[in-house]
Amino acid sequence: MKTKVWAFALVAMLTLAGVFVFSVSDESDATTTAGQLGVYVNYGVDSGDYSLWNGGNASGYNAYMALAAYCAAQNKNLVADGNYTISAPYTTINSAYGTVTSIDNYPATGSTDTWFGFYFSVDTNQWEPMDVAPGFYKPFSDYDIKTRAANVAFFCGTADQATTAITHLPTSHNANGIAQYFSTPVVVSSSTVPATTFRIIPTADVPCDHYTNDAGQTYMTVTGYGSDAYLALKNAMDTLNPSCSDYTFYAPTTLTTNGVVSLNANYSYMTKLFDLSEKGSNTEGWHYWSTYTGLGVNSSNYCSLLLGFYANGGVSGFNSTTYTLEYVYSPPYPSS
Numbered sequence: 001m002k003t004k005v006w007a008f009a010l011v012a013m014l015t016l017a018g019v020f021v022f023s024v025s026d027e028s029d030a031t032t033t034a035g036q037l038g039v040y041v042n043y044g045v046d047s048g049d050y051s052l053w054n055g056g057n058a059s060g061y062n063a064y065m066a067l068a069a070y071c072a073a074q075n076k077n078l079v080a081d082g083n084y085t086i087s088a089p090y091t092t093i094n095s096a097y098g099t100v101t102s103i104d105n106y107p108a109t110g111s112t113d114t115w116f117g118f119y120f121s122v123d124t125n126q127w128e129p130m131d132v133a134p135g136f137y138k139p140f141s142d143y144d145i146k147t148r149a150a151n152v153a154f155f156c157g158t159a160d161q162a163t164t165a166i167t168h169l170p171t172s173h174n175a176n177g178i179a180q181y182f183s184t185p186v187v188v189s190s191s192t193v194p195a196t197t198f199r200i201i202p203t204a205d206v207p208c209d210h211y212t213n214d215a216g217q218t219y220m221t222v223t224g225y226g227s228d229a230y231l232a233l234k235n236a237m238d239t240l241n242p243s244c245s246d247y248t249f250y251a252p253t254t255l256t257t258n259g260v261v262s263l264n265a266n267y268s269y270m271t272k273l274f275d276l277s278e279k280g281s282n283t284e285g286w287h288y289w290s291t292y293t294g295l296g297v298n299s300s301n302y303c304s305l306l307l308g309f310y311a312n313g314g315v316s317g318f319n320s321t322t323y324t325l326e327y328v329y330s331p332p333y334p335s336s
Helices: 008-012 063-073 159-168 177-181 229-238
Strands: 019-022 035-042 054-060 078-081 100-103 114-121 126-129 151-157 196-201 211-214 217-224 247-249 254-257 260-263 270-273 279-281 285-293 322-330
Touching: 035 063, 035 177, 054 063, 054 177, 063 078, 063 151, 100 114, 100 151, 114 159, 151 159, 196 229, 217 229, 229 247, 229 322, 270 285, 270 322
Parallel strands: 035 151, 196 322
Antiparallel strands: 019 078, 035 054, 078 100, 114 126, 114 151, 196 217, 211 217, 247 270, 254 260, 279 285, 285 322
């Protein structure tokens, strides 16, 4: 297991103004694409026994939603960063989404203890410290393997205590104790996640024969299945013939630099679709793919985030079953 641990309070101090407090009466974000996660919580630091884990199953699109659902079911307050986006100077993803400040009023006021997050890695088949915030761990088979997790754990204490405590967690499912809550990722298919439909408007000639002409507008409609909108589009494109499935996206959801894993804010950025690429300059103007929720171009439904951060039943306000992609030209700004 890696030796570093993710201490939530270090991030939470930077985002304290955006923390959300959940109790049993609060509603967490509703999902239709939801997996079942094993959620484990340990704040038995007062007794010095770091094996005192509590566990349960909770439904959620990501680890943060599952933790919120677990805390609500256990009637325990959760204080965490519930902001999915930040808006300065423009709307973008909040890399601290789901960061935990306290659970059930732990740590106590004045304590130097903090919360540490772990996930059971399907890549290494063992518990690992969370490299990114809990909101970006998801229990789906098509999701980035570095952040694919159906079991998550949260420990309140010191780094050394957390390293000891994590050895008392289950590594497989059985009928005894907290191991009964151990879960596996959802295998994404047409029977496990809702369909996502895309209307693609190329506004240029492309070598495909799947177009519909409606009121003078030529477009293609495709349907795919994925745990987020990008993965659903990728699934849809992969079902077409090779001449129609030429695309390039930035992936995966995490980046590794000098051994440090961080969230890739450009996850799913589309540079090419149907051999139509982003191109241009500040003097010539730009061609690029523009995305909207719904079937049709409507400026009020413009996607403020990249498709990988939208989901069929994901975070409230960033979920949809339909999207439109249009290849557009933006003229250069007038010279001053």
